[in-house]
Amino acid sequence: MRRLHSKYLGMRSLLAMTVVAASCFVAACGGGSDASSANLSPTARAAALGKNLMVRVEIDTNDAAKSGTNCADLGADWASCARGQLILENTGSRVMAAGGWTLYVHSIRRILMIEHPAFAWKHVTGDLYALTPRAGAFTLGAGERIAVPFIGEYWYQRYSDLLPRAYVVADGNATPEILEHNDTDDETRYVDRIPPGADNAAAFAATPAQVQRARAEAALPSAQQTAARALPAVLRSAPGDGAAQVGGIDLSVSGLTSSQVAALASRAAALGLTGAAVRVSGQIAGGALPGDIARSGGYRLTIARGGVNIDAFDAAGLFYGVETLLSLTPAGGGSVPAMTIEDAPRFTHRGMHVDVARNFRQPATLRRLIDQMGAYKLNRLHLHLSDDEGWRIEIPGLPELTEIGAKRCHDLTETRCLLPQLGSGPDNRSGGGYLSRADYVALVRYAADRFVEIIPEIDMPGHARAAVVSMEARYRRLASQGDKTAANAYRLLDPADTSNVTTIQFYDRRSFVNPCSDGSQRFAAKVIGEIASMHRDAGAPLSVWHFGGDEAKNILLGAGFQSLDGTDAGKGHVNLAAQDKPWGRSPQCAALIASGKAASVDELPSMFAREVSQIVRANGIGTMAAWQDGIRHANGPQDFATSSTMVTMWDTIFWGASDTVRTLAGKGYKTVLALPDYLYFDFPYAFDQHERGYYWGSHATDSFKTFSLAPDNLPQNAEIMADRDGNAFEVTSAGPAAHIEGIQGQAWAEVMRTDQQFEYMVYPRLFALAERAWHRASWERPYVEGERYRLGDTDKVDKAALAQDWAGFMSVVQNRELPKLMRTGAVARTKLGG
Structure with a gap:
């Protein structure tokens, strides 16, 4: 790294000597006393620090360059950095002495510098950093504090940007202690200040569609209109005479298995439908249905005073017909208007992605999600089962994957576990766990009974650190027994690889499966074979395997960095000569490339x-x-051995998603939209610093934004919503319309440490996802080549129709569906808007 200017360094060193609230240095206070923590055993010292040391955070500025910090020379991406302070406070009565202990803290931003001579610091791995006080450098009396200035990359705009559960380890004591004061998921208990950020700026003015929305919400639809609207909305309906009284359901349908009928009965019971039952008959009519509903999932539902009948194209249609009846029925039972509904799904793929790798989700939480997916006609659950931070499925014959890769502890050698990440603490207070083989088989079976297909993802070759570390432990175990052949069988790295790499989440080369290793192919075959066997045992053979393939790169070789002698003031300086691409120094890969x-x-x-x-x-x-990263250098689906290849596309619309999806679909890929700006449910609901979430693609994704998505005409969306920063952008449709397989919501888990946080983030946005995945609205314009869209400039979209449709949807959700959601025990945000 380039040397800092001496004037700057000297000035900051003086500031770094600041000690808050009269904390005393040893030289001034005469060292410790008999009551000092220095006189305790390592175990007692760690316990005392855990009980009495508190770490608080203040962010002074999110634009440190304006106050004189040379972010570029510190190696910050795009020369962007923030300045803040870690404030260490002694809340106990015993004097705390520096020396003999290390404080471990988490940061989702790279910490570029700690500015205090009393501390040594280093990056451990991922988001984990170690701060070690220099022996004798200071003491803290009761109530005293010491401020440790730091510089972090980018910015800190949300409270959830700052992670909990700092912990201490005393020299000579292997047991870490979480700081009690920081053992919380309430960030306000340890974050003192965050500057107002872009997410609070007045520049985010209401769009014309949002103005129309407010008007429509002020004049909500009538009770009769709400009563006749299902969620998701149906293709068409015609009113009948009178109404059916639904206190319960008596199912007499041919074409469903007993377990599928039991799943519907369970749903009815969960909604409180335990009273007088209405007779529901049903049968498979196949091609006898009208042409536009004579396809998988299509049905005709006839509701009359005397009972209910369903004619369905297939078993899925029967199931969805009953779910539509249950949607129309109020929680606890009541009157449902007589009508005839003809309906069928919009997309083949109506999905929800759940990251169980970063932070594990309990099977009961996943079952609740599957219940909601089945009820609202979402049919594919994409489970992200592995990543750098965790491996979440038992694989017979490879016990290390779950014995080590599924738990976190403080083991710097990572021979017993993975190191703590994402504020998990060293004892899996969040983040730990896995699905046993029996758990997974039961989950697949449970989902299949609700017409939800589970798509397993084992991410390779990037985001694979949990697997790599686990298989290294396996290697060491078997090698120590003298069985080198078995030890190498599933080894996932080239032991001679010396590539210097920093991954997207700040890991080293062990984040990557080495694609040139025979062990990697054997590993893939073993894992895929075992999971396919689980699906067969569940009676739901696996039809889609998700390879992952994303973000196998060195971030320091990105566009925001330059060489040490670079002159671009807007880019960070790094030693580019010392940086490698993944596997750049792997002899195995060099030999493979040489072979052609x-x-x-x-x-x-x-x-x-x-x-x-x-x-x-x-x-x-x-x-x-x-x-989409995983097929970047492929020519098209013909390069792959499977009969079809599906691509999950995660560009934002304002960064060119329309062009990307057209290119992918044009090559023949089955393309699924996973648009971050509309469909990432780990992003915040609103422009509020206390709303949890990452925000690199959107500062605010409420249910209305998801509802407003036009998936088949992506350029249209540029007229409805601004970009991430509240600015208008322009998209002109180019080339023919792209056929897409469908859409899916994403729940990445970095900021969802608990299942309660997960459910708050997912519901009720899941309802808006279901609406768009199943039903094409009248206000969605057909794709026309050459049409230009820009917020505040063009006026092609019928915004009044969008607003009225939203108001009808919102009325159904608030009056019928949220009460049902609460009955099922799911934790949800009760306000749909921002």
């Missing part, structure tokens, strides 16, 4: 994806899916 199997290291992820596709096909799985 791949042209360069850039092509290795796509090469590996092609090889894995052969394993997927060999297991009888028809479709391999990948994030």
